[in-house]
Amino acid sequence: MLLNEVTDPRLDGVTITDVTVDRELAYAKIYVSAIEGSSRKDEILSGFAHASGFLRYQLSQRIELRTFPKLRFIWDPTAERAERIEQLIASLSTSQSDSEEESASTDV
Secondary structure (H helix, E strand, O other), rough: OOOOOOOOHHOOEEEEEEEEEOOOEEEEEEEEEEOOOOHOOOOOOOHHHHHHHHHHHHHHHHHOOOOOOOEEEEEEEEEHHHHHHHHHHHHHHHHHHHHHHHHHHOOO
């Protein structure tokens, strides 16, 4: 639906990373992320707030449930955290290789 039916440009490049539904089927938490990261977070969440009625109606037509949950869109920072961890690991390995080079040059 995001690729073919939603025309809001604020939702371009958005990925749904997870969905949880409470026991009573009252609410569905939809976790979203984007390639650009949190720089577009507010814009994307407002786009989903604007499109939530349309999305809920379309989903209720496609998924047969007694009641259809209200949709809550939440920013998922997992991708940004993973990137930050990768940067830290890369900086540690760079620091370690630099110290090994210094140690080797002083040993000679």
